[in-house]
Amino acid sequence: MKKDIDFQPVTGVKLAIVKERNNTDWNVYILNLNLIELKTVMITSKGYGILEGEKRLTSTLRHIIEELGPQSFAKIEPIDPGVFSLTNEFWVSYYILDQIFDKKFIFTPGSFDPTNFQKIPELGLEGILHS
Numbered sequence: 716m717k718k719d720i721d722f723q724p725v726t727g728v729k730l731a732i733v734k735e736r737n738n739t740d741w742n743v744y745i746l747n748l749n750l751i752e753l754k755t756v757m758i759t760s761k762g763y764g765i766l767e768g769e770k771r772l773t774s775t776l777r778h779i780i781e782e783l784g785p786q787s788f789a790k791i792e793p794i795d796p797g798v799f800s801l802t803n804e805f806w807v808s809y810y811i812l813d814q815i816f817d818k819k820f821i822f823t824p825g826s827f828d829p830t831n832f833q834k835i836p837e838l839g840l841e842g843i844l845h846s
Contacts, residue, residue, distance in 0.1 A: 723816055725807075725817070725818040726749070727748040728745065728746065728748070728749070728753070728809070728816070728818070728846075729746045729748065729845060729846040730743060730745055730746070730791075730805055730807070730844075730845045731743070731744045731746060731788075731835050731838060731840075731842050731843065731844045732794060732803075732826075732827075732842050732843045733835060733841065733842030733843075734840065734842055736840070741794045741795070741842075742790050742792070742793050743760070743790070743791040743792050743805065744788050744789065744790055744838060745780070745783065745788060745789055745791055745807065746788045746835075746837055746838075747784070747786065747787055748786060748837075749786070749811070750785050750786065751812075752784050752785055752811075753780075753782070753783040753809040753810070753811060754781070754782055754809065754810045755781065755809060755810050756779065756783050756789075756807065756808070756809040757778070757808045757809070758777070758778045758779075758780075758805060758807050758808075759775055759778075759806045760775070760776045760791070760803065760804065760806075761773050761774070761776070761803075761804055762798045762801040762802065762803045763801060763804070764800070766801060773801070776792060778791055788837055796827075799824065801824065802824065804819060804820070804822075805819070805820040805821075806820075807819075807820065820845045822843065822845060826843050826845075831843055
């Protein structure tokens, strides 16, 4: 059962939502800043909130990355700016050696304010970084 699993705090793993160099496409990336690889990285994503006065819930997307090397990154999925007015949730689980790690990354609608954008050196792109 989940209550019997010893979840350690997540460190060195971040998510970024960035605008690509073509200035039209947006993508979600996972960054592994650790000095050890992550194995069996499982990611679920969904959006939810109120849009145009109605409660909205996007489809839940699931992704798996078998291995994410030390100090590397991987593209998870494209993201449509139309969902920036919703709360976007990414649940990330992965293994380091035999230990499982688990974290929920939440980007609120306010996250997408251009004043929150920053240069993300690992990607060479600008966007929102969540740790």
